[in-house]
Amino acid sequence: MSGKVGDEAAKFDPRNHSFGPSHYFEDLKVGQRFYVNSRTQTDALFAAFQLASGDNHPIHYDRVYCQARGHRDMLAHGLQVTIQAAAGAGIFPHVVGDSLIGFIEQSSRLLRPVYVGDTLFPMLEISELRPGRTTGVVVVKITIHNQDGTLVMDGEHKYLVKKRPQA
Template identity: 75%
Template sequence: MADASDRPFDPADHRFGPTHWFEDLQLGQKFYINSRTQTEAMFAAFQSASGDNHPIHYNREYCKARGHRDLLAHGLQVAIQGAAGGGIFPHFIGDSLIGFLEQSSRFLKPVYCGDTLYPMLEVSKLQAGRTTGVVTMKLTIHNQAGMLVCDGQHKYLVRKRPQ
């Protein structure tokens, strides 16, 4: 009798687990995203990717002269910490994910270089269609002091279980 180690490797089997479908999701279900410390390298990478060269994000003396304790993170730099791919959600739903439809963000407190951010997505609404559904997720991002620095929502289009 052959065991699993005798079968040839199949990249399709290299995954988080089985696909979960729209019907498998529940209101209040939470999807953890790894915490990340906002380093100087992240500020520089965001500046390079966005083209935003305002000194409030990259010049410490400019920031201090305006009452900030360090470099001030761009709002979008904070919002991207909630990217679902940084956590387990897209791996949990696997092949049922069709796409990311929209997002919104509110920036509630300043985020500085050296702050550690703790993002979380929570299912807040499920809208079923005929073969798909829209999953609305509440985004929260807290800092190391437990302050809510950003919130918003994401919407994803997800397949229903095949008949």
Template identity: 60%
Template structure:
């Protein structure tokens, strides 16, 4: 099958290679969609008056709502590894600053580690999310198992 993207394997990646993800503004609709999908019913994520009474400028995003901004499928990475991808095997994240309704988030994945195995390898992508003020609001790591090119 002909792929519209050139296919890459574990051996084709280099440390520091970047995969930007388009920015996204955290709208009321995205908050509602997250609440619906997650089932999270804490008022800090859907009740603006509750938040204002506690000194917040608006509804505060759940950490997972920030994390999903780093979904690799929102960028080019998974399209490049359709033939070599064996699985998404690990994820970790740290939430550094709050995110509120109206904030615009920009995410980027960067190749931070390449661990070869015999016929596969693990590629670690560091993830970063910044808000519209350039503040780092989340960091993390995603790991994927990819096939190596046939010898």
């Protein structure tokens, strides 16, 4: 080993700095799960969502207003809850890698309130694989539970993914 910095730089290829090889539509299985890190909904996240969305309704940003209406604290906006299941916050887009064409559809049902201080635990699970000629649609069931194990949101994401190229 020469220890020269130039030797190491010559061996390094940034194209190889990745999660691993891309998985194609055929590599995915119904029931396959993709973990997304839990996240506590802090005052800072509420403020960041308000800034990004422009939503300034007091039910999301005024504790006194919320408590006067029977809520224990500020109520998270439904879209703030929905984004906690963003696939990019987990490993799914790294697993499919370059075969991912795009995120094409989403739906969600907001089942229970989420308040500042709640910790949310999102999970993505492949529920259906719809093959096409050169691509396929990967349907992913989304669930988000809070710290008490209560399901606060469920829904679906759909992704367009390439099939394995023919040799």
